[in-house]
Amino acid sequence: MTDKKTGANPLFLREEELRQAIELLFFAYRDFTSEADAMLAHQGFGRAHHRVIYFVGRHPMISVSDLLLILKITKQSLSRVLSQLVRDGYIVQQQGTEDRRQRLLRLTDKGVAIERDLTEAQRQRIARAYREAGADAVAGFRAVLLGIMEPPDRSRFDRGRET
Template sequence: MTDHKPGPNPLFLREEDLRQAIELLFFAYRDFTSEADAMLARNGFGRAHHRVIYFVGRHPMISVSALLDILRITKQSLSRVLGQLIREGFIIQHKGATDRRQRLLELTDKGLEIERQLTEAQRQRIARAYRETGGEAVQGFRSVLLGIMDPPDRNRFSRRGDT
């Protein structure tokens, strides 16, 4: 006997359920970013700065081209944000060992501290939600988030064995 996987449950695909999911994402993202936004504003930074700080911290010595690939922003946009973070001492830029034109980015001690502060508030919020919902819900949440992403970004996580 062959296993038969049922198709998507149509109850979750109703227009009202889909719209509610959009609203849930909106409110969750608003609250998820609220503490970080306040910290960033005190430094004259915005969410673009946060994304750069986060991913440079997550991937020390990341190349500018790899960061552009993650953020999907223009070189001009990144240049403005990155220039400010370098000038203010949050990020340092190194030349590549084999290609001297390559720029590799790393957080300074000052950058590591702000990244820790920004991430801690968000980490606590996610940890609380994970504790309240349990392992099965966490795996379902991860699956839904992966399903929302475009395939190339999903592959970033499957390569690390995070799915």
């Protein structure tokens, strides 16, 4: 029986169910990224490039420091990827208007096009899964994903402020 207070069913906390959840996440992520990985490979890019393109597209004029906070990678790792994306014409860097040391990033038209193509396959996959699962399952899935995240990042997804 489900504990009404916490909403948790102790059957879902057994070792086998927890391990199955880990495997489900692995296989879902593998399939979620497969189409994008194939598109990226044609450009000589990898998942790090995809993440940068995606988040710069979602947050035009994002600062390099804010992007580092989202991606949780080293400056050196970002620099390597970002340099290639700038050199190949997918991203433009601009100086901050208030702080000239700040580097702000935005996608070029070429960057917008690749971001749209990469995201569309993933958007369709998620839309199909959402339709098949139904609204209650989508709400539960969202709650589980938020629970997996570190607390500081959860506020990014407060209702009405989803970015």
